[in-house]
Amino acid sequence: MTRRPLIIGAGPAGLSAGLELVRRGVTPTILESSSGVGGLARTEGDGDFRVDPGGHRFFTRSEEVSEIWRSLLPEDQWLVVPRSSAMLVHNRFVRYPLMGRDLVRQLGLRDGVYGAGSYAWARLRRQTRIEPRQSNFKEWGRTEFGRRWYELFFDGYVRKTWLADPENIASDWANQRIKPIGWRLSSDASLADQDVFRYPRHGPGQVWDAAADKLRAAGATIETNAMVTRANYKNGTWTLTTERGDVHTGDAVFASMPLRTLVNALRPAPPKYIRSVADNLRHRSLITVAVALSKNYDIPYNWVYTPGANFHAGRIQNYRRWSQHLVPKGWNGTFLGLEYFLLPDQDLWLADAHSLSAIVENDLQQLGFAKPEVEKVMISRMKFAYPIHDPIRDRSVVRIRDYLREHYPSLHPIGRNGMHHYDNQDHAMLSAIRSVGKNFGENVDPWQVNTELSYHEQGLRR
Structure with missing residues (x-):
């Protein structure tokens, strides 16, 4: 013993x-x-501002x-927090997990119709077993979402966050973590169906x-x-x-x-x-840059995924959607955590606050914040954050x-x-x-x- x-x-x-x-x-x-x-599940603080480096649902x-x-x-x-996530595509927030009605309505006619056709073709091929079992993420994604919606939502995101070609990433974690498209027609959800977690x-x-x-x-x-x-x-x-x-x-x-x-x-x-x-x-490293902005911007999500190449950040947390206790009492600005994924030996890992600020400023502009007034910046680093599959x-x-x-x-x-x-x-x-x-x-x-x-x-x- x-x-x-x-x-x-x-x-x-x-x-x-x-x-x-x-x-x-x-x-x-x-x-x-x-x-x-x-x-990675620590909470770092500066005054009354608190940062969750990885975004942890309990x-x-x-x-x-x-x-x-x-x-x-x-x-x-303990708080009970509704999960509210979105992907920012073509300057539009598309709710995630993906819902069929959002894809058709929010992406516009071309992407909606093209994507729906690609999805239907992928479903048909899957049902008729033309394609073998998918062993890598790219094959899995095209089969699950169709070529168009896979490329729009997942290909760039995986390349950015996993720092590898999707063909070189195993599909097992995707089966666990990425939900299929929901096709419920009604937007109303009963209390039993709400996606919530403790925090x-x-x-x-x-x-x-x-x-x-x-x-x-x-x-x-x-x-x-x-x-x-x-x-x-x-x-x-x-x-x-x-x-x-x-x-x-x-x-x-x-x-x-x-x-x-x-x-x-x-x-x-x-x-x-x-x-x-x-x-x-191999591992991925994570740098989270928490930015407190004086203005209250309307971002109705606690997580925003950014698959586009115009963003350096792979994901953005909206900390006030997690808990109002992560910001000072009575403060009414916007508190975001921009997550940057990189390899442990990349130059960005050693970048100082000044070098990171230019990258963060670009990403804030891509969000539509032209000249945001920054009150505070906090930087959190985790060298071995995520094992690579x-x-x-x-x-x-x-x-x-x-x-x-x-x-x-x-x-x-x-x-x-x-x-x-x-x-x-x-x-x-x-x-x-x-x-x-x-x-x-x-x-x-x-x-x-x-x-x-x-x-x-x-x-x-x-």
């Missing part, structure tokens, strides 16, 4: 592993590379996860700060600015060394650090072929997973980065909880979390 567990990373996965260990009577040591907890099908969230914050700290009043970091407080109160240690650079395993004992030279020992490790980084930190080092496989795993991802991760299972039985990769899988925070939490259970001898497989072919978030789960 594990008595001295070590956890690498204090995001949703690492903190959930810690909570589960404490529930089982064991107090862990958690090592976090950054200066705070929450990972939705889950798991009652186990729901119970954890409820236990961390009292009921009056903490002061942003997602409010939940994970509470989790950290609960862990500390139970005797757990959480060290920040403690990047693990070496993980030595010998005779059943783990010795983790941080960048600043601190050393921690334990009998099990739960690691949410990027899988490729973990493999390269292991001692004794895995064989060259495993390290080569790990080196091929390219064609080699699945087989690479399987080879690494099987090797680690055989040679490091008390090492448990967890969460989005640890498993190199595009998880939501509830899936990251479940992978951590299941890993703790497996470490305690339960017959569970954490790698089977979030492997459903379809997982669409809709409706409130309490």
